[in-house]
Amino acid sequence: MGKIYVIHENEEWTEHLFNRLEELELPYEDWLLTRGTVDLTSVPPEGIFYNRMSASSHTRGNRFAPELTSAVLAWLEQHGRVVINGSRALELELSKVKQYIELEKFGVKTPKTIAAVGKEELLKAAASFEGKQFITKHNRAGKGLGVQLFQSVEALQKYVESDAFEEPVDGITLIQEYIESPASYITRCEFVGGKFVYAVRVDTSEGFELCPADACTIDDLFCPVGEESEEPAKFQIREGFDHPILQKYENVLAANDIKIAGIEFIEDANGTLYTYDINTNTNYNSEAEAASDTKYGMLEVAKFLGKELEKVEGIVSSN
Template sequence: MKPDVAVLYEHPKWFEPLFAALEKRGVRFEAIRLSDHIFDPASADIPAPVVLSRVAMSSFLRESDHGIFYAEALLAHWAANGARVMNGADVIAVDSSKARQLSLISSLGFGTPKTRVVHRAADLAAAAEGFDYPLLVKANIGGSGAGIVRYSSAEELAQSVKDRTVPDSVDKVLLVQDYVPARGGSIIRMETLGGRFLYAIEVESGGDSFDLCPADACVAQPGRATIRMAAVTPAPELIEAAERIAQAAGLDVGGVEVLIDDRDGTPLFYDINGLSNFVADPLNVLGWDPHERLVDYIEAAIAQKGSE
């Protein structure tokens, strides 16, 4: 019998809590590992009426033969053949491009850090003209803080370009971005489900540390410094902004990150994350488990497909 939902995933540990929540609820599901997957573009077969993508943009850190762009094609194929795909190809297209994220956020009228986009490292110095230092150079496709370097001077950046030590992005697109001092030394990550606010956490943001992943599998990595995080209730205007961004990006589930510029108090949105594996130790941090809400959302999608 075909499962009710298929979960396309890449990381071997991150989604054990989701699978456990599905099993507990009695939802028939198939976990499909992306790494060794093959598909026939002429086949109309789908693995389940509902598909949930849990493809991490940081997968290139774990496998040089990552499946980011493969997954985009696969999810589009399944959707074209009738599957209800959550966080599908359109979401991957946004999730895999910081440049597209900032463009989308700006189009909605929300503030973003000053940024310039290039597709050649040789153009970084020209793109940085008019910026104050320090500044950041970011890989367009990152994840877990990967591909972000802070430069203190134009000379340091020029030398890094010459030495070919600037960040590299798997799509070769790079961003020059203003280094924004975060008020209170922290950022706010607002998680959304179905385009609505789910919860928010405040995460400590060190000056030169950009790996702010608050999930169990991140926090538990050997040698990784502990980060401070706590549940917070953002201002209503921040929640409204996160919901509008999530809806515009087509997120079924995912996060929106914002910091408050300590120089003038302006909220600056800088990241849309289509992969939410939720906060570590949710019962203690939040007082409830967001996986239960996600399973509710999946069950509603299964019921809707069954009624079609």
């Protein structure tokens, strides 16, 4: 009998998924790819393979986990295995440039963005934003890596020439127009099986690091999802959310063979939506889900994986 193989590099982020798989009595195996080998002469086991590799793996000391995962996915796909969020999903996970190009292809508006390699080129690119606020961010990121807000090119130059400057892991820094939300929040739309599940309102008043995972409460001061407070929760389900953008998002995911994802947008004072992130390693916040009667993200993922495994098992048994 086949299994559900979960490919990842962060054990804190898989705990809830494994609990749900056990709850549904689904067979699974943990493939932690922080290091390892790929024997190209071997044949992969039967089952389905769920890729949860993260663009921010290098921040946890797993610099080459995405490269190892890319090799593993190529091997699996060569042998015709069913891979959930395969090579194309990983490609987009590791590049915001490719995300924006793909979003625009399907009529999804993204913020004006310039990609730059080199400090001089970065400053030259920022000159085109003169007179406007802009932000920097890393092309290969996650958890708001490298996100800084600037009021002028001079302010950027001071940052770039200082010891505080964060060099992107792939060398590409993005200069992007700053979209201000009047209410200081962004919306994250969650998809499972390529279909919309629910939307989450994320408070951005305390900073740019927007990881929704419960694990963030351990070591991320800008992601206080577990703190008791009289203030509104940082992550809240947007009950009944519906918008034409959702169909466009589903079209983007379908065209890129992405089954599980979180897509984030911000709305400006004029009501214009700007989409700025596709996260193919999406996590869910248990407090936000507990405060709502909506579906539970990891449970939906586990159910989806179970159905996909049933399909594969059906094909194998018929042969």
